Amino acid sequence: MTFDFDHPVERRGTDSGKWGWFGEDVLPMWVADMDFVSPQPIIDALLRRVQHGVFGYGMDSTALKQTLVARMAQRYGWAIQPEDIVMLPGLVSGLNIVSRAVGEPGDGVLINTPVYGPFLTAPVNQQRTLQSAPLHAMQAGRHLHYELNMPGLAAAIAPHTRLFLLCNPHNPVGRAFTRTELATLADFCEQHNLVICSDEIHCDLLLGGTQHIPIASLAPEVAQRTITLMAPSKTFNVPGLGASFAIIQNPALRKQFEAAMAGIVPHVNILGMVAAEAAYAECDDWLQALQAYLTANRDFAVRYVEEHMPGVITTIPEATYLLWLDLRATGLGEKPADRLLKEAKLAVNEGSWFGAGGEGFIRLNFGCPRSILKEGLERIRALVAAAAN
Ligand SMILES: Cc1ncc(COP(=O)(O)O)c(C=O)c1O
Structure with a gap:
């Protein structure tokens, strides 16, 4: 086709x-x-749902969660369960929820810059202290390549740092980090007992045969300290429909995350859920x-x-x-x-x-x-x- x-x-x-x-x-x-x-298929699924004509309160789609479980296994060899998935209306909300859920006011959140703007504002919105280290930029001729800067991160971390916010694939520098880079970062986070929040919203927008590796798929120990954020929004051009999700395999961490959402974060739009299911199942x-x-x-x-x-x-x-x-x-x-x-x-x-x-x-x-x-x-x-x- x-x-x-x-x-x-x-x-x-x-x-x-x-x-x-x-x-x-x-x-x-x-x-x-x-x-x-x-x-x-997304347009058709939305038309069918709209044609039904009743738009009452929804609930999480079981079919969508099953589709996501199968997708993570098939694409990344990553075994997750439907209950690990928390639906969200957006990932900027996700970054704010994580910043609020992990640690206490005044605790540190570590990032690399340059990075997508809300990585800089979400921790501060939630009364956390922002700690940042520049990515390592390497110029060769007319091209620029960035890598994680581990010495910079080691220098920026403080005793009260609790969380690392990772953007992978990276907005704006376009890196899809390799298994070795991610393993080094995961070791660093383990050494310093940091929760990892990995924003993987761009994970399907792969160019020229690049592979995406969710950091949580590296090992069960890494998954236990990781909150992964994903969405069909960028890939299938449905950001206006407000459907995204977190994958949190550690039950205690998931509970903390859900507690930080309570009473503030609305349920995902019913049409967003329909679009997400069609996107992942049929496109x-x-x-x-x-x-x-x-x-x-x-x-x-x-x-x-x-x-x-x-x-x-x-x-x-x-x-x-x-x-x-x-x-x-x-x-x-x-x-x-x-x-x-x-x-x-x-x-x-x-x-x-x-x-x-x-x-x-x-x-x-x-x-x-x-x-x-x-x-x-x-x-x-x-x-x-x-x-x-
Ligand atoms: C890395 C990253 N995270 C989150 C978002 C926004 O997500 P949402 O529209 O679901 O809030 C974007 C949008 O550009 C992004 O690039």
């Missing part, structure tokens, strides 16, 4: 956050939301085609940067649909996204939103038809060229 990812979809006038936030003349390539129609062929399209988009964008943007350094993401570009040598200053918005009418994320090490960078979303990607890259090229003159 073939899928058409090339066809641009009109999203203006649909209350889309991505397309509605800025002016009509701005091309949006910022928030992690793709410009593709969701797979047909493997669509996902395979999406991965191939995104891989070609990545390659197109990296080549474009190499050929047309002198001075710009790029990651070559292994996963996600996010390109992390270093514009520090272009003369566009500390806030290049601001300049791009005002002068090139292109919305991308400002690197500084991702914390230390992001200043002078931008994050570009390439989850879109290639024609839109090309247009966005051309707008960056023109501004970079103008700044060089």
